[in-house]
Amino acid sequence: MFAPQGPTLRELAVQALSSVEHGYDLLAPKFDLTPFRTPEVILASVAGVLDGLGPFGRGLDLCCGTGAGLGVLGKVCRDGVTGVDISAGMLAVAARAHPEATLLRADARALPLSDGFDLAVSFGAFGHFLPKERPNLFARTYAALRPGGRFAFPVVAPFRPGSPGHLALLGFDTAMRVRNALWRPPFVMYYRGFRLSDVRQELATVGFGVELYALEELGRRRDGSPRARLVVATKQGRGLARTDEAPPSTEEGSPN
Structure with a gap:
């Protein structure tokens, strides 16, 4: 699961008992050696979709971490890229x-x-925001974009209830809730609260028009639906969300 040079169990435990900001400061030197970094197949697939929608001018990587998304922006943006993160490390x-x-x-x-900015992206960060915080987060992103600017992020299809993946995420979220009930400061990282149907409505309420693009490199499920989609929200007048394909199941799924 981890590279030999990756973080030790003790280092992960110290991070888990820290705040989000300090925890990532501690993990930063070894973060790219963990499975928490967005996989290259997702980054490449997103870059391919965005390349077909661009070119773009200035790019913004929201919660950029160690910069995986900056590489994607560098391929599709002509006028420079900016990364924003709360962790100095x-x-x-x-x-x-x-x-x-x-x-x-x-x-x-x-x-x-x-x-x-003409394009904003985010990879794997939404688990750090409680559902009640997302409308403000989306409003802030909307304000950072020029008219017609786009906000894009990948969403993986939810695991089937009772499947090993579903049980693993349920166990992780439960452990985090117990940890946060017993320990301060809190470390917010919940995987199961990011329902695509809710997110689409929140984006639309802010004023985004919403489209979905299948990330074909990630394959399809048995029912033919994509295993992962790219949400592309375009800054426009207030109105209902639009999509070029039927939405996936509204079961709880991972934001990563």
């Missing part, structure tokens, strides 16, 4: 990997940017 690693990028330490829930 993660940004330090991103700076070494992407010296061409502008990096900003900030909380995405109080994003200090407006009307400057």
